[in-house]
Amino acid sequence: MALGGMSLIDFLFYIICAAAVVLLAAQAVINPTAFVQITVFGLADGAMYALVALGYTMVYGIIELINFAHGDVFTMGGYISAAILGFFAINEQTFTAVNLVAILLVFPAVMLIMAAINVGIERIAYRPLRNAPRLAPLITAIGMSFVLEGVMFLWHGPASVHFPDILPHGPGFQTTIGGVFVTFKDGFVMVTAVFLVTLLAIFINRTKLGKAMRATAQDKDAAQLMGIDINRTIAATFFIGALLAGAGGMIWGLYFNNLFYNLGFRTGLVAFTSAVFGGIGNIPGAAIGGVLIGLIAAYSDSYIGSKWTEVVIFGILIGVLVFRPTGLLGMRVPEK
Amino acid sequence: MALLELESVNAFYGRIQALRGMSIRVEKGEVVALIGSNGAGKTTTLRTISGLMHPQSGSIRFDGRDITRTGPSNIVELGICQSPEGRRLFPRMTVVDNLFMGAYTRNDKPGIASDLERVFTLFPRLKERRTQIAGTLSGGEQQMLAMGRALMARPKLMMLDEPSLGLAPILIETIFSIVREINAQGTTVLLVEQNANKALEVSNRGYVLETGVVVQEGSGKELLASEGVQKAYLGM
Numbered sequence: 001m002a003l004g005g006m007s008l009i010d011f012l013f014y015i016i017c018a019a020a021v022v023l024l025a026a027q028a029v030i031n032p033t034a035f036v037q038i039t040v041f042g043l044a045d046g047a048m049y050a051l052v053a054l055g056y057t058m059v060y061g062i063i064e065l066i067n068f069a070h071g072d073v074f075t076m077g078g079y080i081s082a083a084i085l086g087f088f089a090i091n092e093q094t095f096t097a098v099n100l101v102a103i104l105l106v107f108p109a110v111m112l113i114m115a116a117i118n119v120g121i122e123r124i125a126y127r128p129l130r131n132a133p134r135l136a137p138l139i140t141a142i143g144m145s146f147v148l149e150g151v152m153f154l155w156h157g158p159a160s161v162h163f164p165d166i167l168p169h170g171p172g173f174q175t176t177i178g179g180v181f182v183t184f185k186d187g188f189v190m191v192t193a194v195f196l197v198t199l200l201a202i203f204i205n206r207t208k209l210g211k212a213m214r215a216t217a218q219d220k221d222a223a224q225l226m227g228i229d230i231n232r233t234i235a236a237t238f239f240i241g242a243l244l245a246g247a248g249g250m251i252w253g254l255y256f257n258n259l260f261y262n263l264g265f266r267t268g269l270v271a272f273t274s275a276v277f278g279g280i281g282n283i284p285g286a287a288i289g290g291v292l293i294g295l296i297a298a299y300s301d302s303y304i305g306s307k308w309t310e311v312v313i314f315g316i317l318i319g320v321l322v323f324r325p326t327g328l329l330g331m332r333v334p335e336k
Numbered sequence: 337m338a339l340l341e342l343e344s345v346n347a348f349y350g351r352i353q354a355l356r357g358m359s360i361r362v363e364k365g366e367v368v369a370l371i372g373s374n375g376a377g378k379t380t381t382l383r384t385i386s387g388l389m390h391p392q393s394g395s396i397r398f399d400g401r402d403i404t405r406t407g408p409s410n411i412v413e414l415g416i417c418q419s420p421e422g423r424r425l426f427p428r429m430t431v432v433d434n435l436f437m438g439a440y441t442r443n444d445k446p447g448i449a450s451d452l453e454r455v456f457t458l459f460p461r462l463k464e465r466r467t468q469i470a471g472t473l474s475g476g477e478q479q480m481l482a483m484g485r486a487l488m489a490r491p492k493l494m495m496l497d498e499p500s501l502g503l504a505p506i507l508i509e510t511i512f513s514i515v516r517e518i519n520a521q522g523t524t525v526l527l528v529e530q531n532a533n534k535a536l537e538v539s540n541r542g543y544v545l546e547t548g549v550v551v552q553e554g555s556g557k558e559l560l561a562s563e564g565v566q567k568a569y570l571g572m
Contacts, residue, residue, distance in 0.1 A: 208440070215426045215437050222424035225386055225410030227441035227489065 009323050016319075025282030027303055035178035039295065040300045044186045044207035044255065045293020047193035052271035053278070053293075054200065055288040061217040062237045064134065066125065068141040071268015072148035073118055073242050077261040080154055082111040082163045082307025093097035095168040102166065107250060114246030115239040122238040127231070145264070152261035160260040163253030189255050196247055197287050200240065202281060213237055217281070270297070273317040279327030289328065338399065339524055340385070340416075340493055345394035347384050354380040355391070356548040362493065367515065367525040368399030369535040369556065371569055372545035373383045378528040379421050384493050385526075387411045388419050394452070399492060407541075413441045415492035419499065423482040427472075431462055434470050434481055438488030447490065454521075455484040459515055476507040487518065494518065495526045500534060512538050532569035536560045544569075 028035040052074050059067045089103035125144050129137045158244040173184035204210040216223040223230055252267075253259055270293060278289025293313060300309040320327060338361040347355040355377050370378045383389050385396060387408040396404045403411055410414045417438070426434050435455060439448045456463035459480040465473065470481060479499055486494050496515065501510040512534050517539075519525050528536035536542050536556040544552040544565060552564060558566045 208436075211429070211433055211437065212431060212440060218426045218428055219424050221388060222420060222426065223437075224388060224408040225412070225418050225420055225424070226437045226485070228407040228437070229407075229409045298354075 001107060002263075005290055008285050013319075013323055015292075023303075024299060027299075029069055034302070036178075036180045038298050040180065040182060040186055042295035042298030043291065043298060044189045046291035047190050047268070048248050048252055048255070048290075049271045049274045050287045050290025051193055051196060051244045051251070052199070052267060053155055053274035053290040054283065055245045056272050057275040057278070057280055057283060057286035058213075058237050060275070061283070062213065062234055063126070063130075063137075065137050065141060066272065067241075069121060069122060069125075069144035070139075070241065070245060070266065071264030071266075071271065072145050072152075073114055073121075073248045073264070074245040074252070074271075075259060075261070075264035076117070076148055076152060077110050077114045077242075077246035078163060078253040078263070079155065079161065080202070080246075081106050081250040082161060082253055082259065084109060085164050085166070090164045090166045094170075095166070097172075099166040103254075107247060110250050111243045111246040114242040114249070118238045118242030119235050119243075127234075145268075147263070149262050152182055157262065159260065160258045163257045163259055165254075165257045167254050168283070185255050189251055192247070192251055200244065200283070203240070209233070209236055270313055273313055274318075276317060276320050277327055279330030282327065283330045285329035290296060292328075308315050337364060338397075339399060340526070341397045341438075342381070342385070343395045343397075344395065345384060347380060347389060347391045349389075350379075354548050355384065357394070358545075358549060360543050360550060360553075361437065362524060362526055364524055365519075365522070366540045367527060367538055369527045369532075369539035369542040370533040370545055371529055371535055371542060371559075371565075372425040373530075373568070375540075375547070376545040377548035378545055379497055381527070381545070382418055382420075382497050382528060383558070384564035385416060385495065388554060392441050406527045409441065412489055413493075417486040417489035417491035417493075418480075418495040419486040421497040421501070423478045425470040425473075425478055425481055427469070427483070429470055430538050431470055431473070431481055432443075432466045432484050433553075435462075435488050439490075441489065451488055451490055455487055458487075458517065459484050476503055476510075479503060479507075479511060480514075483514065483518075487523070491523060493524045493526060495507065495528070497528045498530060499527070500529065500531045508534060532565065533560070536565075 042063065052071065055070045056067060059065055059070070084106050085102055085183070088098055090102050099131070105211050121144055121214065125140045126137050128141060167188055168184045175182055204214060212223065212228045213233045213236055216228060216230050220230055223233070271290065274289035274293040275286045277293060278285025278287070297309050297313060300312040340362040342358055342360050345355050345358040345565055346353065352408055358377065358381060360370070365460060368382060368442065372378055385426055387403070387406055387410070395402060398414060400418060401414065403414065406414070426437060429437070439451065442448055461477055461481055462484055465477065470478065473481060483496065483499065499511050499515070503511065508531070515525060515527065525533055527539060536559050539556040541555050541560045542553065543550050544559065552562065554562065
């Protein structure tokens with residue numbers, strides 16, 4: 001059935017989106033301050049989801065694997081950064097120069113450590129299955145996820161782990177703009193995420209290795225015929241995905257100040273939903289999807305009730321997979 | 337000594353033998369055509385030379401080296417580049433980025449820049465469309481891009497797999513005249529074609545393949561005049 005060129009499914013999709021937007025707009029008009037406040041929370045969460053979603057989408061783009069261990073690489077980034085921060089004489093009461101130095105040093109360190117671990121995971125768990133049926137690496141990825149969660153469980157046990165509160169905080173670093181409460185941390189999360197995503201975009205679009213990764217994602221045989229070593233580009237994809245996830249884990253810790261061993265399970269699923277929502281395999285799509293899912297989760301928490309938020313998010317996952325598998329920015333690949 | 341020499345190459349897809357004692361050679365400066373029907377092993381021969389698959393037995397020598405077990409990226413570095421069957425462009429990258437991917441193994445910036453100019457001179461259409469996304473080009477333009485991309489590797493031996501496939505007759509003429517020109521500029525060409533007539537016209541020598549083995553060889557003219565080839569491939 002066609003409605004002015006749209007299928008019924010597309011039509012329903014637009015109706016639902018329009019209804020959601022109208023309801024949100026109504027809330028925004030009724031209480032604009034609360035709306036902006038919720039939006040700030042949503043953007044901060046969304047920025048972190050985006051960092052994790054990028055790893056899912058890049059790996060899917062290049063080897064069509066949903067890397068279920070990716071959420072746990074994110075959590076482990078938080079655990080390891082907390083451990084390294086323990087070596088610094090950091091001060092949780094006030095922001096000191098040591099705190100600044102610690103943050104500046106631990107960020108790159110944890111990113112590189114997680115990148116190395118992720119490349120190792122690819123080498124051990126996925127590369128031997130490169131030519132196996134698709135289900136095999138998928139199951140291995142779930143197994144890898146359990147392994148990482150198990151390691152973190154053994155390390156710190158089932159209780160949540162405190163992450164040092166070393167970002168500037170307290171009365172001097174928060175303000176109320178027109179009734180909206182904003183902290184330094186909110187700004188920090190968003191600025192850091194935008195910075196990292198910009199670096200990624202430059203890398204992917206401008207550098208030779210970045211272009212080779214895109215070429216490998218688009219046609220592996222052709223990439224090999226151009227002399228591209230695809231094992232190297234695939235390893236690079238895992239490396240970069242984990243740089244972002246590791247940074248995401250540390251940012252999460254700095255923002256929420258607590259972590260637990262299976263945080264990556266839920267966060268990973270939400271980030272995966274973001275990647276699917278934006279169009280799996282599409283890099284800008286994952287960034288946008290992450291921010292949108294962060295916002296939707298925040299609106300759902302406040303306007304529908306937090307107990308419904310998972311229903312909303314995973315409802316979106318199911319809806320997108322059923323009705324619009326290419327996601328928001330998913331491309332229709334031109335015929336070769 | 338031949339630039340490229342395959343000696344009794346046997347290659348398999350799983351349990352199916354695709355090449356049965358394939359022996360061909362390509363001299364420096366030649367255009368050599370491989371003709372034959374579907375399933376004769378033409379594309380497999382090119383894939384084996386490129387290192388995408390390896391022979392079970394037999395040997396491949398290129399430029400004085402044994403490349404039987406060499407991987408695809410090293411083979412490109414040694415000077416063999418292929419414009420594969422079905423073009424296999426990077427569909428979501430621009431024309432220029434596709435061309436730069438052809439030069440992936442090279443690091444000489446001035447050389448790459450001058451080769452880009454050379455490709456744009458051979459294919460002015462590509463210059464007009466340099467920022468267009470490859471997947472949105474027409475079939476003829478895609479073929480030009482696939483050839484240009486292979487040339488960007490500055491290969492000693494360029495392999496073309498079915499360059500005329502699916503193109504309008506006028507474009508086929510253009511493509512083959514460009515093959516001649518590329519050869520005249522000093523690149524050796526190994527050409528795989530179903531369009532035997534056209535292929536043999538531009539070739540110094542040709543091989544007729546059937547089920548993975550060479551059944552006839554000769555100069556382009558000889559094969560064009562041969563009764564067997566006329567019947568089987570030229571529809572005469």
